[in-house]
Every structure is written in structure tokens, then in C-alpha cells.
Amino acid sequence: MAPSARTIVVVGGVAAGASAAAKARREDEQARIVVFEQGEHVSFANCGLPYFVGGEIADRGSLLLHTPGSLRDRFNLDVRVNTEVTEIIPARRLVRAKDLKTGEVDEVGYDSLVIATGSRPVVPTFAGAKSRNVQVLRTVPEAEQLRRRLRSGHAKRAVVIGAGFIGLEVVENLRRQGVEVALADQADQVLPPLDPEMTVPIEDALRSLGVEVALGRGLRGFIQRGGKAVAAELEDGTRVEGDIFLLSIGAVPDVDLAARSGIALGPTGAIAVNDRMETSIPGIYAAGDAVETVNRVTGRPAWMPLAGPAQKQGRVAGANAAGRSMTFKGAYGTAIVRVGGVVAAKTGLGEGECRAAGIDCRVAYNYHGDHAGYYPGSQGMFIKLLAERRAGRLVGAQIVGGRGVDKRIDVLATAIAGRMGVTDLEDLDLAYAPPFGAARDPVIMAGMTQANLQRGEIDGCTPAELAGWLGGADLQLVDVRDPAEWAGGIIEGAVTIPLPELRRRLNELDPARPTVIYCLSGQRSYFATRILKNSGFSKLQNLTGGFLGWTFYVRSRERSAGQVPRPAGAVS
């Protein structure tokens, strides 16, 4: 095999960049491969930073998955840290790179180039944003700085701005360190990527951890005193005091270099690439948080700055840069977060995303234990499953619960990738032993619920639909839970008939009126709906998600209607 003498340049040495360079080396042993990283560290565990702050990851060393030396030893890479690529000159196939310590500029020619510049945090420009106790958490030095601040004992109270996945991880870990925490987000909910009602248990988990949560109000600025921020000021004037302020209000693709070099951006603002991860300029590939990818459910461009897609894109870009031909098909936006004992996860599209994509989706909720109820320690999970109304193809799922949420979201992500329909879920053959699951796994039950709707065995309504009908004179609302459960509240206007009494009390109900049945979760009311349907009731709806889903819905509506709880420690 003749040496190729190809030079491959990779700009960025963290997730996608390191993957690209390592894959390129596996494809081409003779190539010269140069990796430029403007930061101090390559291939560090950025997803681990919150846990390093919280102390679960005790050792800084475990965050450094590779060093320039280990990348040289294993992959024969020429890694240059603290070096910024300032210019790409496609016409001459070279990059200019500046050593950030010495200021020296080097020119390196390339045969192929991989851009993996990642994303950068959104840092607001308003008053006080540059205070020395206002920071983001994106790098190992930033994590170390935060840890030092916590250890100094001066940071007794933190304010986290931004309740997305990373913001919540930061909050959990700050609490772990015993720091008082207030959390603010401009959205009416925590975890904006999830549908609002699914985030209510996460909000509860935050409060259980003692976190003050202020939603629906963006950040206006920081009140400073002596160069330090002393309070975050929200849009409504509320001031949330703190010793330290963490900004986690999102990120944007870092496309400056690409744009300056004439590389086309896509509609999301990230670098446009084809399925070979090639940009608009031949020979230049891009991967990771800087690129836009395809949402595999909609087939449309999407920006999904997540570690899983980043590493896969890097691998594909690296292979192609080295002369192979591999493709990356896109992603589903699968993500998960733990807050205390509560876990929330998502894959595919949410309800709003379906609407935006013009997908007529059917929503169903299920509530089940993670394993057989007769085996101790079962933890409940609330599942929202979205399917195309006509064809039944799965388009998205969200789950909030405890143990086993991660398993079910991965099974559903796999089912969506397999383009399965709701009836396929009924037939899944999942592993069952009492410690691990149930003869009918929650995923299978969720599939059955959707399939029953799909086949027209019953009609279902969502809490939002019920809310629209409440108060209508004609509506007949029936609660079939047990009397003991009514103490926790019933939906206004409901007739209460426990399921075991329903058959002998049928005469209390009017078969001609539009009727909605509910129980706690939707399962007993499904049984009840079947009884009524087979007894001549024709205008029947089973409330999907039951009283539980109703409660989550109502609480999420209250928030967006402005009944936003104020943080206990707020000064206004």
C-alpha cells in the first residue's frame, strides 16, 4: 500500500473533532493528521462537568478522556492545543492557526478539512453579565473555578439562569454541594424541550430538593455591587439574590470561522452538510455542535447539539475526510436528565413540534411501574406517546418517572428508528423477570393504549380537549376511581362511580349524552369505557392519562396563565 501523504486538518478537538481524527487515522495510517484546539483540553467529558462540580466525579483527571500525548500514542495525531484556526483559505487549501500563548501564526495545507468548532454559550450582553461571579460551565477550567468558589465557602447561594437539560444538572449538583439554589427560566416551564405537562414532576422534584423555581420571566440583568453581581433581575423586576450566578441559557453553533471562509450555513444557522458531512466547499467536512443535522422523524434540518450525534458525525466526517464513504442519517433528539430521584427523557417530536411539522398526531398517556407491582420497590413512570393519527407510526415519546425511564426511552427511540407503528409495540418481546420489568412492560402497555385508539376500539380525549368541553351543559363526566382516591380531588362536575359498581349503576348515566370517563391513569377508565360502549353508549371518550395527566395539564396551564410561583428568597 503506497503512502497517501494526505494531510487532514481537524479544527476542534473535543467530541466530534477527536472522533473525526481518530477515525481518519484508522482509515489512513500514512496521513498527516493535525488537530487544532483553541482550548487547553482535547477530548474532555463536557457532559461530566456538572457532576464534577457536584463531587460525584471526584477527580479532574477522569474528565480528561485523552491528552495530546495519548492521542499521539494511540492515533499518531499531531494535536495543538491553545491554538486557534483564524482563517481557512479554500482556494489554497490551507488554514492559518494562531498559537494563543505565543501569538505565532502557522500555515498548514490540507487535502481535507474537518470543522468541529462546536457551540458557544449564549452570554447576555446586558448589565453585569461580565461580573466576576457570573459564569458559564462549558470547560474544565470553568468547572474548576466553580468548584473552588464553592469550596471557598463564600458561595452559599447560587442562582442558575436557564432550566434546560444542563441547567438542571447544574442545579442538582449545586444542591449536592449544599448550596442554596434559585432557578429561573423565561419559559413557563422547566425543560423547555419537553411538552409542558410532562415537566411538572421535574418542577416538583426541584422544589423537593429545596430549589426555588421562578418561571416565565427572562433575565433583565444583574445588580452589581463592587464588581460583583448581588442579584439577578428578572423581566418583571423580581430580584433574585445570590453569591454566584450560573448562566445556562443555551448555546449557538460556533460558525464564525466557517462563515468567514464562505461555507454555507443552513436554515438553523448551523453549518449545512450533506449526509457525508461535507459542507458546501468540496473537501471540507463538518461535524458536531457546529453543524445542522436532519431530524429523522420530519426529514427536516434541525440543530441538535448533543454528544451522541456529535461523535457519530465526527466518525463519519473523519472517514470521508480520509477517502472512505460513510453516511450519517440524522438524529431524533433523544435526551435524558436526572433531578434528585426523578428522571425525564424525550425522543422524537413533542406535541408542538408535531404541529410545526404539520403532523396530525395522536397523544396517549400511560402510567405504570418500572417492574412488576408484586415485587417491591416499583417506581411509577408517566409516558406520553405520540403517533401519526392515521398510519399509527410512532413520532415521539416523553417519559417522567424514576428507575427504568432510561430503558423505556431507549426502547422507544429504537422503535422510532425502526419506523415502527403503535401495533408493533404491542408485539414487542421484552425481557421480564420481577426485578427488571413486567409481563406487560410499560412500553408495551403504552403501545396497547395507542393501538386500541388506532383500531377504534375506544375513543380518547386529552386533558386539553376535556378542558375545552368542561362546563358545557351536555357533558357527562364520570370518575371511576375508588372512593379513597376521591379525597385527593376530582375533576369539577364529575359523577363518581367506582369501576366495580359501574355495571349495576349504569342507569345513573345517560347513554345519549357525550361522556368522558377517567380514573387515575386511564386504565380502569378504559375498562369502564368498554363496558359503556358495549352497553349502548355511543359518544364516549376515555380521558388519556386520567386524573394524573389532568393534574399535570392543569398545573402547566396555571403556570402559563401567569400564576407563576415566586421564589421564596426573592426580593422585589
Place this chain on the structure above:
Amino acid sequence: MAPSARTIVVVGGVAAGASAAAKARREDEQARIVVFEQGEHVSFANCGLPYFVGGEIADRGSLLLHTPGSLRDRFNLDVRVNTEVTEIIPARRLVRAKDLKTGEVDEVGYDSLVIATGSRPVVPTFAGAKSRNVQVLRTVPEAEQLRRRLRSGHAKRAVVIGAGFIGLEVVENLRRQGVEVALADQADQVLPPLDPEMTVPIEDALRSLGVEVALGRGLRGFIQRGGKAVAAELEDGTRVEGDIFLLSIGAVPDVDLAARSGIALGPTGAIAVNDRMETSIPGIYAAGDAVETVNRVTGRPAWMPLAGPAQKQGRVAGANAAGRSMTFKGAYGTAIVRVGGVVAAKTGLGEGECRAAGIDCRVAYNYHGDHAGYYPGSQGMFIKLLAERRAGRLVGAQIVGGRGVDKRIDVLATAIAGRMGVTDLEDLDLAYAPPFGAARDPVIMAGMTQANLQRGEIDGCTPAELAGWLGGADLQLVDVRDPAEWAGGIIEGAVTIPLPELRRRLNELDPARPTVIYCLSGQRSYFATRILKNSGFSKLQNLTGGFLGWTFYVRSRERSAGQVPRPAGAVS
């Protein structure tokens, strides 16, 4: 809606029977539905019995998912326990049922009938099998009897015959109660449904729990003294002493009633049914352990007596018995067991099953942590993934490890159900946060390993193939682990060159010789194989599963070659 006045009779009231009756009621509110159960309990948690014995399930009541009363209240079922259906007379569409307490015989006509007679344990007929301290564990009374015996303090040492899924659950739970346990199986391995090398860690887990394991010798009989068994005698004359003896040597479909009634059995000896769960006699359906189903990988009849398929079959049989039309497509034989901290699971076909089905499968092993290595507490899992050699379609998977095995087997079961290929696994978008997984999940890594083989990026060999080549004069075997790892053993004849030194020591190897590379698990050796392949080596194989897989293979071969460890407490 006019009353149908249909009578549906269900024979058997545990998993499949209870599901069938409940579904039939949901379909037909007016039908008369009669359930006959020869035992004392309906719808009990048979999979929970070992855990009740072990005390994890403390309360007998939690095993009883339903009572005749609760089935009447919820589903309006006429449930008759302690009643055996002795005869089905299809010509007259009636069954004869005998009350086992009073001896009275009743005739009940049916419009449709569901047979859910389940399976019965294999109980050997030889000497001593009826001793009062020899028992099986299939019913609540048997579990209670065993618990009483343990509590009496007279059962200090138990012998479990049969190391299948249930046998291992019994062993684990007996140890939990502090009982000394010896385990014997006629197979050369524990967990015979799994491929032999995958069971080595389970055997180790059993020994770590202090269990004596005697493999490769069937049971010849029991030595009795005063009506009590005092030892199990194995085929080779070994006597294994004990105070109590648990038989878990398998089950057979209980088809006596069906066969007597002229219902056709299939090639497996279980009741033959179509995809509507209908037997050879119109109007008679069957479901659960008594029927044979379709292995969805091979499309061939298979007997899979598992709770998941049983409940799904029951649901389908019940719907069809009530006049609907539903289908059951078959199963994949997904199963899981926990022994101490070790978990083993399987879905689809094993290597031997592929051979038997005429499927040319490619085997690859992977070893990965259940979550990111930088986050503490990661537990390793060893994955065997089987794919059709040419098309790459997944046909089976087995995993042994700790936490997270259940998740990965379910993801793989879903992928097989989706008829995915190995390259589809590379593209899966699974949920990643440090406590739950890795940016490249073990399933994705396993897919990449198989896909690399599929695309011909590298060639791989299995431990069995390597074993056939060892000692050949020409073979060049290279161990690329770190020096610290060699202390635990190397494969005989291997040249040792740590991966980081490989590039500069290429001259120590001969590019013309057939070369096998290995490391601990197969990943570093993959890197090494790529280096050598791109450096002119042409006859290269990466040892899949590495030294770890090699060790498991060698140990499983030693067992089947007769080097069977004797139980420590054996008397011969």
C-alpha cells in the same frame, strides 16, 4: 346493541387464561364468561414465587394479583377454582368440569372456548422422586410449603436440580435465606438457553454466592432414608447431600385435555394454533404455555413458555373468542435472570440455534461499561451480537454483566423486531447523560463492531476459530494490551506489543503471515488491526471479544471436555 348471549369458556385462570377472559369481557359486555381453574388461585404471580421464597416479596397477598371476587367485580367473570375441565366435546360445544373438592361434575356449553392449561413441571419417575422433601416450585402452596420448611430450621442445605432461568432464581433466593445450596444440571453449563461461553460469569456469580455447582451430570435418583431423600445421586455416581431438594428440570406443555379432545398438536408437542390463536377445531382457541408459537426470527414453530408471550396470546385469544379479529405474530424468546450482582439475558437466536435454522451468522463480542467511564460506578457488560453474515440483519443477542443489561437486551429485542441490520444500530440515537449511558452506548458500539465486519473494514475471528489455528506454525498472534495486563495471562504463543508501541515496532512482525490481534475486549486490537492493514498486512484477523472472550470460551470448553468441577460438599 343487542345482547349476544354468547358463552365463552376459558380453561385455566393464571396468566394467559386470565388475560383471555378479561379481554373477552372488554369485547363483549353481555357474554357469559366462565373461567375454570384446577388450582386454588387464579392470576397469581408465578414469576414471583422464587422471590417470595427468598423473602424479597414478604407478603403472600402480593402474589395474588386477582381473586375470583376481584375478577367478578372488575370483569364480571364467573370464576370456578379447584375445578378441573375433564372433557371437551366439540361436537356438542360443551365442557365437563369436575369440582375437585366435591367431585361434582358440571356441563357447560360454550360458543367459543379458550384453552390455557399451561405447562407442568417435569418430575422424574425414578427412585425417591416422591420423597416428601423433594418438590417443585410452581404454585403459591408449593412456595408456602418451601418457606415453611426453610423457617422450620431443618432445611439447612438445599440441592437444586436444573440450572435454567427459574432454577437460578430459586438458588439465589435460597442463598438469600442463608441456606447452603448445591446446584446440578445435566448440561455442561448453567443457563442452557444461552451459548456456553456467555454463562461463565453466571457460574462465577453462583460460586461467589457460595453455591456448589455440578455440571454435565444428570440426576439418576435420590437416596432415601425413612421416606426422606438424603442425597441426589448423579449419573456418575456422585451423591449430593441435602435436607431439601428442588426440581427445576423443565416443563412440558399441558396438552392432555386438548389432545384427548382431538385438537392437533404441533411439531414441538404443544397445541398448534394459527396467528389468531385458533386451534385445529373451529371456535376453540388456545394461549399460553400450552401452545406453540412462532419464533419470529426463523419463522418456525417454537415452544416458548414465558409470561410475556402468554399474556399477549391470551389477549388475542380472548378477543377472537369474543368475535373480534386480532393476531399474535410470535416471539423472540427474550429472557433475563439475575444471580447476585450478575445479570444474564438473551433475545433471538443463539449460535447453535442459528446453525440449526441454517442461518449463516456472524458473531461479534463487545465489552463496555453501562455508563460513561468517567462517571463513577460503571459496571461492565459483555455483549454477544449475532447477525446474518451477508445481509447483516440482527438475529440474536446475549448479554452478561450488571446494571443496564436489561436495557440493552430490550433495545436489541426491539431492533430485531424492527428487522434492523447492524448498520442501523450504529445510527441509533439513545439517551445519554452520565448516570445513564455513554455518548456511544454499548449497543451502538456492538453495532459498530458488527458493521465494521459487515463492510469488510476488518476481518474478525472468534475464539473457537482461533483455537483451531493455535499451534499452526505460520500463525502470528499479537497481544496489544498494556504490560500490566499480561500478568493475568496471555494466549500461548502470542507476541506482546502494547498498542502505543505498535507503529514503531512494526518490523518485529511479518506482513506475509496470517496474523491474529487481540487485546482485552477487541477494541484496541481493532485499532491495531487497522494500523497493520494500512501498513501492508493482508491476512489479518481481530479476535472478537479479546482475552476476555477467549477466557470465557476456554473455560466453557474445559467444562464440556469433562473437567467438571465437583461440588465441595459432594460425597461419592
